[in-house]
Amino acid sequence: MRIDSEPSLNPSDYEFSHTVRVRFSETDAMGIVHHSRYLPYLEEARVEYLRHIGHPYHEIRDAGVEMAVLEAFVQYRQPLKFDDVVNVNVAMGTITRATFQMTYLLTVDDEIRATGVTAHGALTTEGNATRLPDWFRDFTPPARAT
Amino acid sequence: MRIDSEPSLNPSDYEFSHTVRVRFSETDAMGIVHHSRYLPYLEEARVEYLRHIGHPYHEIRDAGVEMAVLEAFVQYRQPLKFDDVVNVNVAMGTITRATFQMTYLLTVDDEIRATGVTAHGALTTEGNATRLPDWFRDFTPPARAT
Amino acid sequence: MRIDSEPSLNPSDYEFSHTVRVRFSETDAMGIVHHSRYLPYLEEARVEYLRHIGHPYHEIRDAGVEMAVLEAFVQYRQPLKFDDVVNVNVAMGTITRATFQMTYLLTVDDEIRATGVTAHGALTTEGNATRLPDWFRDFTPPARAT
C-alpha cells in the first residue's frame, strides 16, 4: 500500500473545501449514499482544488500528462443521505517525483461523515509513468479558503 | 422525436435475449433500481446482440465508426429489485442510411418490467455523421436464440 | 407512450434553471458524458425545481407519497464534455389526477445540447397508484427565475 497520508479529522487542517449536494440517484436500498459514490465526490473536490490553485485539470491533460488513480481508501463513519449538503475538505498529502496523495474529510453541518485518501501517478498519454509537472516540485498548499 | 419503433410486449418477437442480475449499487432509496440504471442494461444487451450477430462493437470502432446514442426512451412498468435476474430482450428496429433503432423488453420470471427504444447514429471519429457500415444495409435479424 | 409534453428549444419558455458541472466520472470512453448520466441531471434539476416552488421532495415523501418515474425520454443533440457547465432548464408539463410530466432543455453557453421529458406517477408507500398532492391540482408555474 502506497498510501501513507493520514486524513485529519479537523476541517481547519484542510486548505480547500468544496460542497456537493447528494443526488437521489446516489442513494441505495439501505436509504443512504452507496459507498462507491464517495469516490466521484472526492474526484469532483480534487478537480476544484486543482482549479483553485491555478492548475486546472484541462491544463494538465493539455500538457500531455494524465493523472491516474493508483490507490483509493475511504472510511465511512456516518452515512450520507439524500439531499445532504456535504463539505468535502481537501488537503495535499505526500508528493514524490511521480506521485502525489490527497486527503479528504467529509462533513455535514460540521459532523464528520467520512475520510479518504487517494494516490495519483503521472502518466504519459501512452500510459507510461512520468514525472509530475514542474509546479508540483515546489508546491506549497494555499492558505485555507474561507 | 426520431424514435418510431414500437417495443413489443411479447418476448417471442425479440430475436435476442441477454440476462443481467441487478446489483445492489443499482438500487436507490426507494428500494428499487434507479431509473437511470436501465440504460446501461440496454447498452449491455445491445453490445451482446452485436457480438451475437458477428459484428462486435470493437470491430465497428476499429473501422473508425462510433455509434452515438441519438435518443433513448424507457417505460417503467413494474420495478426491478436487488438480485432480480432480468431478461433483456432485444430486437433491431428501423434502419436508415445513417441510423438504426433497437427495441427492448425487460422481464423477470416472464413478468414484464419495462420496455425501451434507443436510436443510434454512425459518426466518424471526428464526430461527423456518416453512413452505417455496409452490413447494416441488408441486415436480416437472426432467428431467435433459444 | 404516456409522454405528450414537448420540450421547447427556447430557454425562456422554462420557468426554472439549475446548473450542474460535468464530473469526470460521468464521461465514457468516447470522451463525452455517457447517455445514462443525463437522467440524474434531470432528476437533480427536478428536485431543485420542487424546492424552488416550495414543495421539496422531502415534504412529499413525508406525506406518504412516492413519485415514481413512469417514463423518460432524452434526445441527445450535441455531446456534453468533462467540466462543461450545463444549464438544465425545467418546465412543468401535462398534469393529470395521478401523474405529471416535466420537460427539460440542456444548454452550455446558450448552445442546445439535449432535451428531455419525464413522466411521474404518485404512489403510496405500498406502491399503489394514488392521487397527486392537492397543491398539484391548481398548479401554476412560477415566473421564470432570473
Added chain:
Amino acid sequence: MRIDSEPSLNPSDYEFSHTVRVRFSETDAMGIVHHSRYLPYLEEARVEYLRHIGHPYHEIRDAGVEMAVLEAFVQYRQPLKFDDVVNVNVAMGTITRATFQMTYLLTVDDEIRATGVTAHGALTTEGNATRLPDWFRDFTPPARAT
C-alpha cells in the same frame, strides 16, 4: 484504519471467483474503467460469495441485519477496458464479533489488474452496531471452486 487483511496476488489463495464483463458505461474519458466502478464489482462478487457459501444477502437482511461498508481500499495496478472479462477473486479476511473483512484480486487473462479490501460491520435496521450472525463465528472458508 481498521483494514488489516492483505490481498494475496495469487489467485489460488482465494476461495471464490466471480466473473464480470466491463460495460461501456463503466469507462471514462481516459478510455479505461473509472476507479469508482471497481467497488460495485467487488460488491457483486461479495454477494455471489455469500450466495455460494449458503448465506445469501437476502437471508441476512431478512434476519434484520444490515451489512454496512466501514472501509474500502482499492489498488489499481493495470487498467481495465471496455469488454474485458474480469475475474474477481474473493477471500474472507479478518472476522471479529461485529465486523469482517474481504480481500479481492482482479485479473484478466491471468494478468493482475487490481487488488482490494473491504471492511463490513453488522447493523440493526435502526443503524446500531450489532453482532454478526452466528454462522460467522465458526466460519471456515469453502474449498476453492474450480
